[in-house]
Amino acid sequence: MFHPGRTIRAVLPPLVAALALTALPAQSAQAAATLTNGGFETDGTGTATPGGWSEYGDTGASYTEAGGHSGGYRLSHWSAGAYKVETYQYLSGLADGSYTLTAWVRSSGGQKAAYLALKNCGGAEQRTELPVSASGWIRIVTPVKVTGNQCTISVNSDANAGNWINVDDLSFTPGTSGLSVKGADISSLAKSEASGGVYRTASGTTGDAVTILRNAGMNYARLKVWVNPADGYNNKTRVLAMAKRVKAAGMKLLVDFHYSDTWADPGAQTKPAAWAGHSYSQLKTDVYQHTYDVLNALKAQGTTADMVQVGNEINGGMLWSEGSTDNWTQLAGLLNSGYNAVKAVNPSTLVALHLAKGGDLSGTRWWFDNAVANGVRFDAIGLSYYGYWHGPLSDFQTTLDDAASRYGKPVFVAETAYPFRLDSDDALTNQIDTTGELVSGYPASVAGQTAWMNTVANIVEAVPNGRGLGVFYWEATWTAVTGNGWDPADASSGNGWENQALFGYDDRALASMSWFSLR
Numbered sequence: 001m002f003h004p005g006r007t008i009r010a011v012l013p014p015l016v017a018a019l020a021l022t023a024l025p026a027q028s029a030q031a032a033a034t035l036t037n038g039g040f041e042t043d044g045t046g047t048a049t050p051g052g053w054s055e056y057g058d059t060g061a062s063y064t065e066a067g068g069h070s071g072g073y074r075l076s077h078w079s080a081g082a083y084k085v086e087t088y089q090y091l092s093g094l095a096d097g098s099y100t101l102t103a104w105v106r107s108s109g110g111q112k113a114a115y116l117a118l119k120n121c122g123g124a125e126q127r128t129e130l131p132v133s134a135s136g137w138i139r140i141v142t143p144v145k146v147t148g149n150q151c152t153i154s155v156n157s158d159a160n161a162g163n164w165i166n167v168d169d170l171s172f173t174p175g176t177s178g179l180s181v182k183g184a185d186i187s188s189l190a191k192s193e194a195s196g197g198v199y200r201t202a203s204g205t206t207g208d209a210v211t212i213l214r215n216a217g218m219n220y221a222r223l224k225v226w227v228n229p230a231d232g233y234n235n236k237t238r239v240l241a242m243a244k245r246v247k248a249a250g251m252k253l254l255v256d257f258h259y260s261d262t263w264a265d266p267g268a269q270t271k272p273a274a275w276a277g278h279s280y281s282q283l284k285t286d287v288y289q290h291t292y293d294v295l296n297a298l299k300a301q302g303t304t305a306d307m308v309q310v311g312n313e314i315n316g317g318m319l320w321s322e323g324s325t326d327n328w329t330q331l332a333g334l335l336n337s338g339y340n341a342v343k344a345v346n347p348s349t350l351v352a353l354h355l356a357k358g359g360d361l362s363g364t365r366w367w368f369d370n371a372v373a374n375g376v377r378f379d380a381i382g383l384s385y386y387g388y389w390h391g392p393l394s395d396f397q398t399t400l401d402d403a404a405s406r407y408g409k410p411v412f413v414a415e416t417a418y419p420f421r422l423d424s425d426d427a428l429t430n431q432i433d434t435t436g437e438l439v440s441g442y443p444a445s446v447a448g449q450t451a452w453m454n455t456v457a458n459i460v461e462a463v464p465n466g467r468g469l470g471v472f473y474w475e476a477t478w479t480a481v482t483g484n485g486w487d488p489a490d491a492s493s494g495n496g497w498e499n500q501a502l503f504g505y506d507d508r509a510l511a512s513m514s515w516f517s518l519r
Contacts, residue, residue, distance in 0.1 A: 033093035035153065038170035040064045041071045050075060050087070058083040061157070069104040069137045069168035077114075077157040078164035088154040091172065094146050096122075098176040101142040101153060102462070105130050106166040109441025111159040116140065116167075119154060122147030126519075130165055131455040132441025136394020137168075141462045143177045143519065177461050181412055181470025182516045183220030183254065184213060184502065188478035190242055191233040195483035200508045209477050212509050213502070214249040217516030221246040222254040222414075222472045224312065225294055227272035228261050230489035236294050243303040252306040254472070255298070256354075256414075257291060257338065259311060259318050262488055266315040266356050269323070280322045280330050284337045287319070291341035295349070304346050309414065310338035313356040313384055315367060325370070332374035339377045350379040354414045358385025359395035361402055368407055380469065381407065382414030385456065387439040388432055397459045404467035411467055413460055415474035417500040418452035419444040420512060425480035425505045428494025444499070446512050453515035461519070473515075476502040 036052030037043075043051050047064045053075075055062050061079035068074045077085055099118075107114055109132035119125040121144045128142040144151060155167050189197075189209055199209035210221070223242055226234045239255065246253050258264040261272045271278075275286045291310070298305055317324040323334045339351050353371065357363055368381070381403045385396050404411045422433050422444045435444070442448045442455075453473065460468040478484075479501050485493030504510050 033091060035089060035091065035170060035172045038172075039068065039071045040073045040075045040168060041068070043073075045073055053087050053089050055085065055087050057085040059085060061085045061159075062087045062155075067166070071168075074166045074168040075155065076164060076166050077155070077159065079159070079161070081161050082159065084158045086154055086156050088152055090120075090150070090152045092150045094149050094151060096146050096149060097174060098143065098145050099151070099172055100175050100177050101144070101170065101172050102139060103170045104137045104139050104168050106133050106135070106137055107131065107441075108134055108162075108164045111157055111163045111165075113156065113158040114163070114165050115156050116142055117154040117156060118142055118144040119152050120148075121145070121151035128458055129451065129454055131393055131458065132439075132451075133393050134440070136392055137166075138394055138397055138459065139462045140458050141177045177466070178519045179457060179461055179468065179470035181220045181252075181472070182217055182457075182518075183222055183470060184218055184473040184476035185222040185224070185256075185415065186210070186213070186242070186475070186477045187222070187224045187234055187256075188475055188484060190238050191231065192477060192479065192481045192484045195481045197477075197479060197481040197484065198507045199477065199503055200506070202509045202511065204506075204508055208245075209503070210245050210249050210251075213476060213513065213516070214251060216509065216513035218251065218476075218513075219516075220252045220254060220306075220470070220472070222256055222474075224256040224258055226258055226261050226488070227290060228274060230261070231491070233488065236297065239294065240297055240301060240303075243298055244301065247303040253298075253303065254307040254309065254352075255295065255305045256309040256312055257294075259287060259290070264311070264318065265313040269314070269316060269318045269320045271319050275319070280333070283319055283322055284333055287334050287337040288341045291338050292345060295342060295345040299345055305342075305349050307350040307352055307380070308338075308342045309352050309354045309382060310335055310342070310378075312354055314353065315355050315357060315363065325367070328370050328374045332371065332376045335371070335376045335378075351377070352380040352382045352412070352414070353378045354382040354384070356384040357390050358383035358413065359391030359399055361395065361399045364399050364403055365406065368403065372407065379409065381409050381411045383411070384415040384474075385413055386416060387418070387442070387452065388437050393455065393459065396456075397462070400459065400468070401463055404463050404465070409467070410469045411460070411463060412469035413456060413471040415472060416453070416456050417474050417497075418442060418449045419499045420446045420449040420504070420510055421499050423499070425498045426482070426494045428485070428496050430499045431496040432500065446510050449500075449510070450512040450515060453512060454518055457515060457518050473502060475500070479503050479507065480505070
């Protein structure tokens with residue numbers, strides 16, 4: 001790799017070089033149109049100020065050391081005491097336009113702030129907070145529009161004693177990034193409202209939850225469909241009504257078919273009662289007719305679905321036992337029946353297939369390799385990724401990136417969430433209710449919930465070749481309301497998820513909704 005900084009140093013006599021570096025403002029010392037020493041390999045280890053870079057603040061806390069992401073060395077920030085430091089590089093002579101900073105990072109967490117920034121680029125400063133990952137490296141991106149032919153690349157820490165970050169393999173290249181989907185599942189909303197649920201703005205004004213979410217930046221709603229649920233919610237009629245509100249708010253619509261009368265997930269894929277005795281051949285027709293019926297009715301009322309999930313968390317298949325992964329030929333037939341129905345209603349509606357366990361690389365490969373081998377048709381891949389169940393962030397990134405490249409499809413997070421507190425707002429114990437269950441570095445607080453969502457969104461944004469579509473939060477509106485518990489057949493059942501909604505126990509919109517407008 002060519003290092004302009006090294007060449008300049010070699011050509012200038014040492015004294016002149018020293019004068020040049022001290023007499024001039026630091027930022028113009030080695031200003032160039034390309035990033036210098038982005039891999040921190042130039043100087044080897046123990047260098048206080050890496051070649052090509054400048055430092056500000058507690059400069060002793062910024063240095064290179066062995067243990068790079070790809071090469072031998074990395075940039076680290078660390079000190080035994082509290083510290084604030086910035087490692088930066090000023091670029092000039094840039095052609096105006098869109099650029100993306102890519103970096104591989106790790107962080108202990110615990111800092112007041114640890115982030116990469118692009119500033120003095122002509123517009124607002126662009127930041128990406130470092131994800132907390134003490135072992136696996138994570139790739140993050142930060143997009144910017146350069147309008148004044150210059151930009152400063154900045155690595156920042158405002159840290160407590162012993163906090164550390166590692167940064168390596170930075171590149172600053174033409175191109176942009178961002179998420180087209182900033183969504184949430186709001187399937188709980190209609191029943192919540194009917195049971196007396198109230199939603200408020202952050203300042204306490206009672207309002208429409210759909211509008212409050214839209215105003216926070218949400219642009220895509222996910223609604224599940226059950227065939228004939230015991231409580232009469234999340235069926236075709238209810239989905240049609242909520243779809244009108246979603247589209248009236250200017251959002252797009254994802255319709256999530258469970259092909260069941262109740263929850264479908266890796267542990268349960270129970271056929272709807274009406275289909276219970278049906279043969280495989282009849283089930284293929286059932287899937288087609290049900291899918292077509294709901295989607296055509298949506299289209300007829302002017303609320304065409306933008307994306308459809310054929311099945312929900314179908315790691316083990318769907319419509320058990322006929323559609324189990326024990327019989328891929330039959331599962332493929334059922335999935336393609338759903339796909340064909342979607343396209344018959346509207347060819348431009350995206351068809352997604354959805355698995356849980358977003359950090360399971362081998363399981364995701366096994367499933368989609370089988371799907372492809374059996375001729376299953378799909379347009380996008382959705383993964384559920386809950387950090388307290390599905391492995392570290394680095395495994396999630398590996399799995400997501402691999403799915404995008406191996407199958408050449410856009411990918412998205414169909415479900416993720418994080419708690420903003422641990423105690424319950426009703427009689428049912430929450431699914432995540434102890435600190436030991438949390439992801440290290442992400443507390444159960446509004447700040448922790450916000451950081452988690454920003455981290456997940458950043459990882460999706462970093463999927464190569466622009467294949468990261470975005471993220472759906474699960475479940476934004478499922479606050480604790482008597483009568484709106486988890487079991488559609490039991491009105492007295494409670495909610496084990498209210499500490500992971502995006503509205504607080506006072507019914508007010510949480511500040512964590514800010515993730516919708518991250519970029």
